[in-house]
Amino acid sequence: MQTLQKRAVKTFAASAALTLGLVGCASTAEVEAPATDDGAPAASETLSGSVEVFSWWTGGGEEAGLNALIEIFNAEYPDIEFINGAVAGGAGTNARAVLATRLEASDPPDSFQGHAGAELMDYITAGQLEDLSFLYDEQGWVSVMPDTLLPLITVDGAIYSVPVNIHRSNVMWANPSVLADNNIEMPATWDDFFVAAEILDAAGIIPLALGEQWTQLHLFETVLLGELGTSAYNGLWDGSTDWAGADVTAAVETFARVLEYTNSDAASLAWQDASQLVINGDAAFNIMGDWAEGFFRVDNSLVEQEGYTWAASPGTEGTFQFLSDSFTLPKDAANRDQAIAWLTVAGSAVGQDAFNVQKGSIPARSDADRAIYPPYLQSAMDDWASNEVAGSLTHGVTASNAWKADIDTALGLFLGTKDVAAFQAAMVTAAG
Amino acid sequence: MKKVLRRHWPALTLLAPSLILLGVFVYGFIGVNIQISLTDEQGLNADANFIGFDNYIALMSDPRFHIDVWNTAVFSVAFIGVSLFLGLGLAILLDQKMRGEGFFRSVFLLPMAVSFIVTGVVWRWLMNPAEGSRMSGLNLLFDSLGLDFLINQWHLTPTWGMLGIALPAIWQMSGYTMALFLAGLRSVPEEVKEAARMDGASELGIYTRIILPMIRPVALSAIVILGHISLKVFDLIIAIAGKQIALDVPAIYMWQTTFDAYNFARGATLATYILISVAVFVIPYLIFTTRKEKV
Numbered sequence: 001m002q003t004l005q006k007r008a009v010k011t012f013a014a015s016a017a018l019t020l021g022l023v024g025c026a027s028t029a030e031v032e033a034p035a036t037d038d039g040a041p042a043a044s045e046t047l048s049g050s051v052e053v054f055s056w057w058t059g060g061g062e063e064a065g066l067n068a069l070i071e072i073f074n075a076e077y078p079d080i081e082f083i084n085g086a087v088a089g090g091a092g093t094n095a096r097a098v099l100a101t102r103l104e105a106s107d108p109p110d111s112f113q114g115h116a117g118a119e120l121m122d123y124i125t126a127g128q129l130e131d132l133s134f135l136y137d138e139q140g141w142v143s144v145m146p147d148t149l150l151p152l153i154t155v156d157g158a159i160y161s162v163p164v165n166i167h168r169s170n171v172m173w174a175n176p177s178v179l180a181d182n183n184i185e186m187p188a189t190w191d192d193f194f195v196a197a198e199i200l201d202a203a204g205i206i207p208l209a210l211g212e213q214w215t216q217l218h219l220f221e222t223v224l225l226g227e228l229g230t231s232a233y234n235g236l237w238d239g240s241t242d243w244a245g246a247d248v249t250a251a252v253e254t255f256a257r258v259l260e261y262t263n264s265d266a267a268s269l270a271w272q273d274a275s276q277l278v279i280n281g282d283a284a285f286n287i288m289g290d291w292a293e294g295f296f297r298v299d300n301s302l303v304e305q306e307g308y309t310w311a312a313s314p315g316t317e318g319t320f321q322f323l324s325d326s327f328t329l330p331k332d333a334a335n336r337d338q339a340i341a342w343l344t345v346a347g348s349a350v351g352q353d354a355f356n357v358q359k360g361s362i363p364a365r366s367d368a369d370r371a372i373y374p375p376y377l378q379s380a381m382d383d384w385a386s387n388e389v390a391g392s393l394t395h396g397v398t399a400s401n402a403w404k405a406d407i408d409t410a411l412g413l414f415l416g417t418k419d420v421a422a423f424q425a426a427m428v429t430a431a432g
Numbered sequence: 433m434k435k436v437l438r439r440h441w442p443a444l445t446l447l448a449p450s451l452i453l454l455g456v457f458v459y460g461f462i463g464v465n466i467q468i469s470l471t472d473e474q475g476l477n478a479d480a481n482f483i484g485f486d487n488y489i490a491l492m493s494d495p496r497f498h499i500d501v502w503n504t505a506v507f508s509v510a511f512i513g514v515s516l517f518l519g520l521g522l523a524i525l526l527d528q529k530m531r532g533e534g535f536f537r538s539v540f541l542l543p544m545a546v547s548f549i550v551t552g553v554v555w556r557w558l559m560n561p562a563e564g565s566r567m568s569g570l571n572l573l574f575d576s577l578g579l580d581f582l583i584n585q586w587h588l589t590p591t592w593g594m595l596g597i598a599l600p601a602i603w604q605m606s607g608y609t610m611a612l613f614l615a616g617l618r619s620v621p622e623e624v625k626e627a628a629r630m631d632g633a634s635e636l637g638i639y640t641r642i643i644l645p646m647i648r649p650v651a652l653s654a655i656v657i658l659g660h661i662s663l664k665v666f667d668l669i670i671a672i673a674g675k676q677i678a679l680d681v682p683a684i685y686m687w688q689t690t691f692d693a694y695n696f697a698r699g700a701t702l703a704t705y706i707l708i709s710v711a712v713f714v715i716p717y718l719i720f721t722t723r724k725e726k727v
Binding site: 097100103122123204213267402404405413416 | 474475476477478495496499556560561562563564565566585587588590591673674675676677678680687688689690691692693694695
C-alpha cells in the first residue's frame, strides 16, 4: 500500500508540474519517492535539453506502459524534453528498418529499444553501442537483476542494454471447459499432448491453435526446449549442442507431428486469432508468450482458471524461456547525459513497476512490488525467481538477426515440404 | 558543339535539374546497389570486400529463391493472362455502342483507384480458409449456395497459392486493362470496319482479322504495364498473408534479408535481380516505341 500511495502522490505531482508549469514542485515530490531505489546522481536533477527514445510501442498495453514510464521520467527530470520516437508495426520489424538506416547514417536516437540478448549483436559488433557496465555498478543493478539473466545479456564482460521487462515464451494456454468436457489435463510432455490430441480430434476440436509463420517459429522453439531439455537447448546457441544430433532430429519430428494437430488455416491467423480459437472453445490449447494473458484477461474480460488456464509448455516445467525488452545507449548519442537519465529511470524499481503493470509483463528486477501485479504475473514472478532460464529464439535472445532469419526461412520451407532432413541440414548450415 | 549549345541552352537549362536529380537518385543509386551486390557486405557498418558474382551464383541454388521465382511466374502468368482476357472482353462489350457505357466504364475502372493494401485486406477476409463452423467469406457464400465443390484454401493452397493472390490483383487491374483496350478499339477507323463489312466479312472475322491486329501495340503496352506490376508485387501479398515463405516473392525476400537480417549484399543482389527481370520486359518495349516514333 505504501508504494501505491507514493505512486499516487508522485503521479499527481508530475501532472501538476506539467500542467501548471511548477517545475520546482516536481523536485520536492521526488525527494521521497525514488530515493530508496537507486539514489540517482544529484547533478542529473539539473539536466535539461531533450532525449529521443526510439521504440515500437505504439498501441495497447505497450504504449500504456511506455507512457507510464515517460510520466515518471518527466517527474524526475522535468527540464528534459522527452521525444517519443516510436515507429509502429510488425513487432518491431518496421522500427528496425528505420533504425538500421539511421545507424548507417550515424544519426542514432539517444536510446533505442531492442530485445535483450543476441539480437543486439549486430549493433555490438558494429561498435554502435556503449558498454553500460558502469551504470550497472553505479545503480547497483548487478545485485537486483537475477543471476540467471545477467550471463545471457553479457558479451565479453560488457552489458549493452537495460532490460525493463521479462516475458515468458514457453506458456501453454488452454480452455478449462474444453479440458473438463473431454477429461483432459494440461499435458506435461508432448507424448501426453498427443494422447490428448487424439481425443480432441475425435471430438471435432482443434487440439492446438496456431497462427502465422512467426507463431510457428515460436511453437518450434518451445518444442525444441521441451524435447532437448534446458541445458541442451541453451547449448544449441553456444555451440555445445550439435544441431546435427539425433536428439534434434527427434525434436523436429515431434514438431512435425504437433503440426498435424493444428488448424489448417494457421497461416491466415494473427496470434490473437489463434488465442480467440481457444477462448471460443474451437481449440483446446495454444502456445504463445505470456502477452496472451493480457488478451485473455483484459481484452476478453475472462477470469483466470474459468475462462483460461495455463501451464509451462510440454516438457518445460521448471524452465523459464524468456525474452526481454531493453534500452540501449548508442555511441555518439547527441544527448548522452539525458539518455543515461532515461536508462536510470527505465532500470529503477519504480519505473519497472509502473511499466510492467501496464504492459502485462514482469520486471527484470527481483525487488518489485509483487502485490500490484495480477495473479498470472505473480506466478510468473515466482517462476522467474526459482526456475532455470533459457532464451527465446523468436524474440531475439539466443541468435543474431541473421541466424534467426536463416532458421525462419528454413522453417518456412519446411512448412511447405515437411522434409525433416532438409530442415535440420539448413539449421546446421545456419549455425555454422 | 558550340552551335548546338547556343541553340539548345534554354532547353538544357530547364532540363538540367531533373536530369541531375534523376542521374543521382535513380541511376546513381542503381549503380551503388549493383556495386553492393558484388560485395559480401553483411551487418551494420561492416567491411565489404569485392567478391564478384558470388552472390548471384549463391542465389541460383537458394531454395527460397526457387520458391520466389515459381511464385512470381505463377502470379504473372495468371495475373497478366486473365487481366488481358477480361480487359479485352469487357472492352469489346462496351464498344458495342450500348447505353450507359460511361456508367459501366466507371464501374469497371473504379477498383484501380483503391490501393493494393486496401484490396489486400478486404480479400484477406473474403478468402478466409477456415473450415466448418468458423467458415466465412467466399467459402461461406459457396457453402450457403450449395456450391461446396468451389470451397478451397485460396492463397493457402500448397504450391499454387499465388493464384489466390492473383485474384484480387485481377479484380483490381482488369478494369484498367479494359480502359486501355477501349481506347485502342476507338482508335480503329470506322471506315476500315465499314470496308470489311462491304466485303462480306463476319463481325467475328472483323475482330480477329482486322481490329485485334490493329490494336496489338495497345496489348503490348498493357502487357508491359501489368508485367512490371506483377514482377514487383509486394504490398498486396503483405496485406493478405504477411511475410510467410509459402507466398514469398523476391521483393519480400529482399526486404527481410536486408532489414531483418542485415544481409545487405544479398538484399542488393535481389534488388538487381528484380530490376533486370523488369528491364527484360520494359527495354524491348521502349526500343520498339522509340523506333516507331522516329518513323
